[in-house]
Amino acid sequence: QQPVQSPQAVILREGEDAVINCSSSKALYSVHWYRQKHGEAPVFLMILLKGGEQKGHEKISASFNEKKQQSSLYLTASQLSYSGTYFCGTEEPGGSYIPTFGRGTSLIVHP
């Protein structure tokens, strides 16, 4: 079941904040977040696991609401380098080891 991402696109000025949401109609075990710049490969940002464990490599925060079956990615004080398409990937309990990715949220940060 492909998760639904919202909004589809966000346009910001440097320094502004943004929230990207990822929702599923099914219970989730984990949520992955990746960022893809135009013409480049997706790059790992964060994994959130049921139970609260969180793994990430950048100063980006996220939440995982198991009850609501959704995750939110918080981008604060955005920088030009944050521009790109953000994908969430979700895994269901007892599923395969493959995250199902949403269609992406395009984020554009202007000077």
Add this chain to the structure above:
Amino acid sequence: GAGVSQSPSNKVTEKGKDVELRCDPISGHTALYWYRQSLGQGLEFLIYFQGNSAPDKSGLPSDRFSAERTGGSVSTLTIQRTQQEDSAVYLCASSLLAGVSYEQYFGPGTRLTVT
């Protein structure tokens, strides 16, 4: 340290021809994934390998698509009798293990154009 590499970076082929896309994962990564990315469609899962075996082939769109992995390393995705709808960017990713807590490292992709 080398990342995931893919070849060719671009491939233009005529409808009906076969193509082979190659992926070299990060050394030591036992899990390897293939995805297809069409414009505005996100990442579509095709197949994954744990070692040399493919536990999940459910994403392959048709029997024209096949993949293999040898020596627990290099993988080849083969598309036979290509169709125009096969045009897309094919991405390969690898992770240390297949599992919910392992991040994937993506290659730069192969852009396939079927004319």
